[in-house]
Amino acid sequence: MSHYIALTADEREQMLATIGVADVAGLFASVPAEVRFPPLRLPEPMSEIALRRALGQRAGRNASADRLSVFLGAGAYHHFVPSAIDQIVRRGEFYTAYTPYQPEVSQGTLQAIFEYQSLICALTGMDVANASHYDGGTALAEAAVMAVAVARRRQRVIVAPGINPQYRAVMQTLLQGTSIELVSDDRPSASLDDAVALVDDRTAALIVQSPDFYGRMHDLRSVATRVHAAGALLVQHFDPIALGLFQTPGEIGADIATAEGQPLGVGLNFGGPYLGVFCCNRKYVHKIAGRLVGLTNDVDGREGYVLTLRAREQDIRRERATSNICTNQGLMALAAAVYLSLLGRNGLRRVAELCYHRAHYAAAQIAGLPGYTVDQSAPFFKEFVVGCPRPVADINAALLERGIVGGYDLGADDPRRERQMLLCVTEMNDRAEIDALVATLGAL
Amino acid sequence: MSTYEPPIFEYSAPGKIGVNLPTLDVPPAELPVGLLRDDGLAALPELTEPEVIRHFTRLSQRNMCIDTTFYPLGSCTMKWNPKLHEEVARLPGFANAHPLQGDALSQGALALMDDLQGLLAEISGFDAVSLQPAAGAQGELTGILVFRAYHRQRGEAHRSEILVPDSAHGTNPATAAIAGYTVVEVKSDADGNVDLDDLRARLSPRTAGLMLTNPNTLGLFEQHVRDVARLVHDAGGLVYGDGANFNAILGIVKPGEVGFDFMHYNLHKTFTTPHGGGGPGSGAVGCSAALAPFLPGPRVRRRADDPTRFESFVPEQSIGRMKTFHGNFGMLVRAWTYIRTLGAAGLREVSETAVLNANYVQARLRHVYPPAVDRLCMHETVLRGQIAGAPGVRTLDIAKRLIDYGFHPPTVYFPLIVPEALMIEPTETESRRTLDAFIDAMLAIAEEARHDPSLLHEAPHATPVRRLDEVRAARQPVLCYDAAALARLREAALAETH
Numbered sequence: 058m059s060h061y062i063a064l065t066a067d068e069r070e071q072m073l074a075t076i077g078v079a080d081v082a083g084l085f086a087s088v089p090a091e092v093r094f095p096p097l098r099l100p101e102p103m104s105e106i107a108l109r110r111a112l113g114q115r116a117g118r119n120a121s122a123d124r125l126s127v128f129l130g131a132g133a134y135h136h137f138v139p140s141a142i143d144q145i146v147r148r149g150e151f152y153t154a155y156t157p158y159q160p161e162v163s164q165g166t167l168q169a170i171f172e173y174q175s176l177i178c179a180l181t182g183m184d185v186a187n188a189s190h191y192d193g194g195t196a197l198a199e200a201a202v203m204a205v206a207v208a209r210r211r212q213r214v215i216v217a218p219g220i221n222p223q224y225r226a227v228m229q230t231l232l233q234g235t236s237i238e239l240v241s242d243d244r245p246s247a248s249l250d251d252a253v254a255l256v257d258d259r260t261a262a263l264i265v266q267s268p269d270f271y272g273r274m275h276d277l278r279s280v281a282t283r284v285h286a287a288g289a290l291l292v293q294h295f296d297p298i299a300l301g302l303f304q305t306p307g308e309i310g311a312d313i314a315t316a317e318g319q320p321l322g323v324g325l326n327f328g329g330p331y332l333g334v335f336c337c338n339r340k341y342v343h344k345i346a347g348r349l350v351g352l353t354n355d356v357d358g359r360e361g362y363v364l365t366l367r368a369r370e371q372d373i374r375r376e377r378a379t380s381n382i383c384t385n386q387g388l389m390a391l392a393a394a395v396y397l398s399l400l401g402r403n404g405l406r407r408v409a410e411l412c413y414h415r416a417h418y419a420a421a422q423i424a425g426l427p428g429y430t431v432d433q434s435a436p437f438f439k440e441f442v443v444g445c446p447r448p449v450a451d452i453n454a455a456l457l458e459r460g461i462v463g464g465y466d467l468g469a470d471d472p473r474r475e476r477q478m479l480l481c482v483t484e485m486n487d488r489a490e491i492d493a494l495v496a497t498l499g500a501l
Numbered sequence: 502m503s504t505y506e507p508p509i510f511e512y513s514a515p516g517k518i519g520v521n522l523p524t525l526d527v528p529p530a531e532l533p534v535g536l537l538r539d540d541g542l543a544a545l546p547e548l549t550e551p552e553v554i555r556h557f558t559r560l561s562q563r564n565m566c567i568d569t570t571f572y573p574l575g576s577c578t579m580k581w582n583p584k585l586h587e588e589v590a591r592l593p594g595f596a597n598a599h600p601l602q603g604d605a606l607s608q609g610a611l612a613l614m615d616d617l618q619g620l621l622a623e624i625s626g627f628d629a630v631s632l633q634p635a636a637g638a639q640g641e642l643t644g645i646l647v648f649r650a651y652h653r654q655r656g657e658a659h660r661s662e663i664l665v666p667d668s669a670h671g672t673n674p675a676t677a678a679i680a681g682y683t684v685v686e687v688k689s690d691a692d693g694n695v696d697l698d699d700l701r702a703r704l705s706p707r708t709a710g711l712m713l714t715n716p717n718t719l720g721l722f723e724q725h726v727r728d729v730a731r732l733v734h735d736a737g738g739l740v741y742g743d744g745a746n747f748n749a750i751l752g753i754v755k756p757g758e759v760g761f762d763f764m765h766y767n768l769h770k771t772f773t774t775p776h777g778g779g780g781p782g783s784g785a786v787g788c789s790a791a792l793a794p795f796l797p798g799p800r801v802r803r804r805a806d807d808p809t810r811f812e813s814f815v816p817e818q819s820i821g822r823m824k825t826f827h828g829n830f831g832m833l834v835r836a837w838t839y840i841r842t843l844g845a846a847g848l849r850e851v852s853e854t855a856v857l858n859a860n861y862v863q864a865r866l867r868h869v870y871p872p873a874v875d876r877l878c879m880h881e882t883v884l885r886g887q888i889a890g891a892p893g894v895r896t897l898d899i900a901k902r903l904i905d906y907g908f909h910p911p912t913v914y915f916p917l918i919v920p921e922a923l924m925i926e927p928t929e930t931e932s933r934r935t936l937d938a939f940i941d942a943m944l945a946i947a948e949e950a951r952h953d954p955s956l957l958h959e960a961p962h963a964t965p966v967r968r969l970d971e972v973r974a975a976r977q978p979v980l981c982y983d984a985a986a987l988a989r990l991r992e993a994a995l996a997e998t999h
């Protein structure tokens with residue numbers, strides 16, 4: 058009997074007698090006999106001691122940011138995760154509960170999500186945030202769906218250049234059965250302006266990532282004006298840490314804003330679980346997907362929180378729902394709420410400053426190395442593109458020997474970007490690390 | 502449970518901070534003035550670490566959870582979440598691995614994923630597994646998009662309908678619609694199975710597939726599952742398995758052996774990755790060899806040139822990528838650990854015990870709370886909250902009264918085809934003592950319903966808040982902190998008490 062199961066043999070007998078079957082097998086009479094009780098060819102069970110050892114060894118075979126200097130970003134970021142966060146996330150009261158369908162016994166989760174929604178609104182300047190999507194990519198796909206639902210007869214969604222290629226792939230996959238047409242200008246010279254020029258009376262929305270995949274920040278105020286003049290919505294995919302310094306989707310007039318929320322106190326985790334941040338203008342709240350928590354009062358007048366505007370969701374709307382999301386990334390939303398509370402307005406600005414200034418310091422140093430160039434054509438936040446004198450794979454191999462995980466090899470996805478590396482510098486990379494990176498690059 | 506806790510914003514005061522950050526050690530660069538935000542982040546709060554921890558700890562005390570409470574939420578498999586899992590998922594080599602660091606630097610993670618793909622395939626009788634989908638609903642969409650790609654490749658793009666039983670979870674029809682299909686509902690018969698005559702009538706050359714939950718949402722094994730699958734296959738369709746209820750059949754029957762072509766696992770149910778107050782989940786999927794080329798990628802395999810090493814790959818005709826990176830990897834570590842803790846006999850014991858517990862609850866309550874279908878159930882039982890002699894009492898009242906007895910309520914009003922449904926899933930990790938206490942409470946509540954129904958109508962009594970005004974929440978939505986809205990609410994409360 059496993060240590061997770063509490064029934065004794067006697068109890069089993071008594072319970073079977075209460076049910077009125079002779080043995081446990083009798084409970085499965087409805088399963089066709091020929092396929093009942095198949096052998097499972099699984100390895101022998103392991104003790105906790107053996108499991109810890111085996112998993113420790115497996116984990117030890119991965120490179121990890123606690124042992125190496127990491128200058129790799131490209132959609133997953135090595136940011137500081139304050140110790141206090143895991144103390145909260147690891148409370149059984151939070152992580153062993155589920156969706157707060159019974160509000161009287163779930164006020165902890167409900168208020169935490171309400172505060173997450175509120176903190177995201179404070180961060181972004183947007184009116185409404187939902188309780189999360191799976192990750193930044195799926196949040197962006199939901200933004201396209203929502204924009205088309207809002208625009209009614211317009212089916213086109215224009216994707217500006219500079220979108221993270223994984224987000225584009227996720228959108229293409231998730232939307233393949235819908236009537237939504239994703240349009241993009243894939244010429245290497247295509248600019249944000251070219252994408253804006255594509256917006257016409259069939260266009261529901263323009264999707265812009267800023268800072269974009271290559272780190273460049275775009276001034277979106279005039280873009281918003283032009284997109285709105287054409288009767289379309291503007292969707293901005295943003296970096297939540299950049300908002301510690303830079304203009305918010307709310308300020309520029311975005312209608313929908315999405316982000317990968319992983320930088321907000323969620324570790325790298327080899328790619329998941331992450332956090333899909335989704336916010337919008339209050340005009341569109343009835344079209345938003347996913348869960349929303351709202352403030353109300355109880356029968357005694359006390360303030361409390363409930364899941365609200367539920368009529369949008371799949372369990373009620375079924376085949377008429379615009380999204381099928383049910384389970385979300387609630388615990389990661391809690392982590393983000395704790396993160397934003399701990400950093401607050403002062404901490405978030407300082408983290409953004411550390412990223413910005415250190416990234417610019419690194420870029421300047423690298424630009425000074427013979428054979429390397431740095432793309433300075435647009436302002437950047439924490440990521441920038443470095444042109445290298447040798448193949449990026451060779452450079453990364455050499456960096457690894459010095460304990461450095463180098464940047465993302467842009468040529469791997471796009472042959473036009475051969476020998477280009479996307480470097481990321483965050484508050485985790487101090488000056489000594491940056492100097493070591495620069496010295497190693499210079500010595501190659 | 503702790504009493505009132507104000508919104509975190511009310512603790513804020515200028516100048517406070519809750520983290521210890523490094524000072525700037527490089528010369529500052531010039532900032533692009535036109536791109537700066539101009540509100541100074543004024544709406545974000547300012548707090549210290551102790552304030553933040555105390556606030557969220559106090560919030561946590563206002564939750565029921567598995568660690569403290571029996572939580573028989575049907576369809577959700579609220580079983581014990583092992584503590585070892587929380588340790589190993591946080592091993593630095595897992596928690597701090599970057600998803601783009603490349604296969605060579607990720608051999609430990611890839612080895613675990615390859616292993617887990619194989620374990621899940623063996624347990625379910627499928628040929629191939631993808632670990633990428635983030636939750637059950639994403640697993641469903643993966644499957645229906647795979648069906649679509651399969652039919653298209655065979656020149657059968659005209660197949661435009663997905664059949665969904667009327668007992669299905671809402672994600673099933675929503676998924677089929679989002680994948681571009683017309684949803685055709687199939688009736689259940691009096692025994693709770695798919696009505697075979699109705700199924701025959703709905704099948705046509707337009708049928709792309711059927712989505713079937715087995716055990717179904719009535720907690721019953723589809724006795725004619727192989728006939729159902731044969732009918733769908735004969736019509737040229739494929740059979741999707743919603744594996745939300747897989748906890749009932751580990752080592753009991755393999756879905757891949759009874760006609761399912763594709764299935765999602767809810768690792769957050771059957772394989773006990775914690776539900777996290779709403780998520781994250783993991784909706785890994787398994788399928789037949791014929792559908793494997795369409796699975797989303799990357800998947801993981803052993804390298805052909807060196808089988809001691811692992812690589813990620815994208816299947817040839819992949820539908821694409823369901824989410825970024827490799828799926829909810831942290832959940833995969835937990836699921837792997839669970840399977841390797843229990844082994845084959847342990848997994849079978851899980852399902853046998855889950856089914857035993859559910860039947861025990863059903864057997865002791867069926868005289869008072871009529872089952873939706875009165876036959877042996879699987880891992881959960883669906884009862885009706887219609888107590889003889891208590892006409893004014895509804896399922897909602899029973900659920901709320903259970904809270905007074907210290908239990909989390911079951912799932913209520915689902916499946917939709919059962920009036921006043923109470924869907925009770927005890928899971929295998931509950932003791933006889935807990936089950937008896939719950940049963941006794943249910944029986945006591947039925948007595949109260951007959952003699953003092955106001956106890957039910959006014960329940961719960963001792964929670965931090967009592968029944969909440971959901972109409973107000975929806976009519977005047979306040980979805981983020983708003984001091985003025987709060988003040989109005991507090992004033993109204995004050996006015997009412999005077």
Ligand SMILES: Cc1ncc(COP(=O)(O)O)c(C=O)c1O
Pocket residue numbers: 382383384576577636637638639670672673714718743745746767782783784
């Ligand atoms: C029967 C059934 N199908 C599908 C789902 C959807 O799974 P998820 O919430 O993981 O997306 C659920 C979950 O709650 C369910 O109970």
